Amino acid sequence: MKTLKVPEATITRLSVYSRFLEYLDQRGIVTVSSGEIAQGVGVSPAQVRKDLAYFGEFGTRGVGYNVKDLMRYVLKVLGLDELWPLVLVGAGNLGFALCTYKGFNDRGFSIVGVFDNNPDKIGKKIADLEVYHLDRMAEIIALHNVKVGIITVPSHAAQEVTDLMVKNGLQAILNYAPVVLNAPENIEIRNVDMSTRLEILTFNLSKKDYNPVT
Ligand code: ATP
Numbered sequence: 087m088k089t090l091k092v093p094e095a096t097i098t099r100l101s102v103y104s105r106f107l108e109y110l111d112q113r114g115i116v117t118v119s120s121g122e123i124a125q126g127v128g129v130s131p132a133q134v135r136k137d138l139a140y141f142g143e144f145g146t147r148g149v150g151y152n153v154k155d156l157m158r159y160v161l162k163v164l165g166l167d168e169l170w171p172l173v174l175v176g177a178g179n180l181g182f183a184l185c186t187y188k189g190f191n192d193r194g195f196s197i198v199g200v201f202d203n204n205p206d207k208i209g210k211k212i213a214d215l216e217v218y219h220l221d222r223m224a225e226i227i228a229l230h231n232v233k234v235g236i237i238t239v240p241s242h243a244a245q246e247v248t249d250l251m252v253k254n255g256l257q258a259i260l261n262y263a264p265v266v267l268n269a270p271e272n273i274e275i276r277n278v279d280m281s282t283r284l285e286i287l288t289f290n291l292s293k294k295d296y297n298p299v300t
Contacts, residue, residue: 096137100160102127103134107157119150169194171230173256175247176238177202177210177217180262184236185212197236199226203243224254234258241265248275 106126110118120138124131138156141163161167172190174181177200184190185197199222200215202208207217218226226232235251237244237259244263251259258274261267264282267275 092140096140097164099127099129099133099137100164103137104157104160104164104166107153107160110153111157115153117150118153118156122150166194169196170234171196171198171232172234172236173197173199173201173223173226173232173251174236174238175201175220175223175251176240176243176262177204177207177212178238181236181238182212184238184262185215198230198232199223220250223250227254227256232256234260237261237263237267239263 103123106123107118110126119131120134121131124134127134138151141159158167172195174184174197177185181200181202185200190197197215200212200217201220201223202217203220208219210217233256235256235258237247237251239247241263244261244265245267248259248261248267248269252269252273257272259267259269259276261275261277262280264277264279266277269275
């Protein structure tokens with residue numbers, strides 16, 4: 087089967103569309119046009135049509151899209167027609183916040199194992215989850231068939247945690263540590279660098295006073 091190279095920006099918008107479609111569905115709305123989706127999420131109607139066209143012909147001219155069908159289809163494209171067990175390493179403040187974040191469950195993500203190397207934390211509970219020693223990672227990954235790991239350790243520990251995740255067979259990592267990780271090419275890594283995001287905002291806010299040297 088030919089693999090489709092879909093731009094990451096399109097995937098990001100699909101995620102946004104899926105939430106908007108869920109919102110419409112919950113309100114009993116049956117059909118929606120590309121123009122309405124566009125308006126609902128703040129992109130152009132042409133962009134919506136282009137994004138959806140990556141995955142085949144949708145909608146009926148003049149009638150629009152069936153909300154339920156399109157929502158299910160977009161969720162399937164995003165891989166969200168199945169449940170995704172996750173493991174998290176780093177039971178600090180950020181790890182705690184993510185473990186107790188309800189928004190993951192709503193999308194079919196479920197943290198099934200939390201790990202730390204601090205003996206004071208091992209055996210303690212975060213919500214329903216016991217914090218495990220790193221030694222138990224292989225066992226938990228195998229038990230739940232986990233493919234995705236989340237890193238919430240400090241920067242200096244993130245690479246060794248990555249190596250351990252790779253060694254234990256994880257295929258994708260969501261990294262909250264503000265550091266570039268090295269991993270084999272087949273491992274998908276996405277960084278959530280919250281400070282960088284804030285710095286984009288502060289740059290944009292202060293830019294009005296910024297005169298580039300020409
Ligand atoms: P706290 O002060 O309660 O530890 P924190 O969020 O300030 O919380 P951080 O220093 O950011 O803590 O570390 C996050 C978590 O990562 C901590 O629970 C820490 O024990 C854990 N950690 C640090 N290094 C490693 C490692 N190599 N392997 C696993 N966990 C680690």
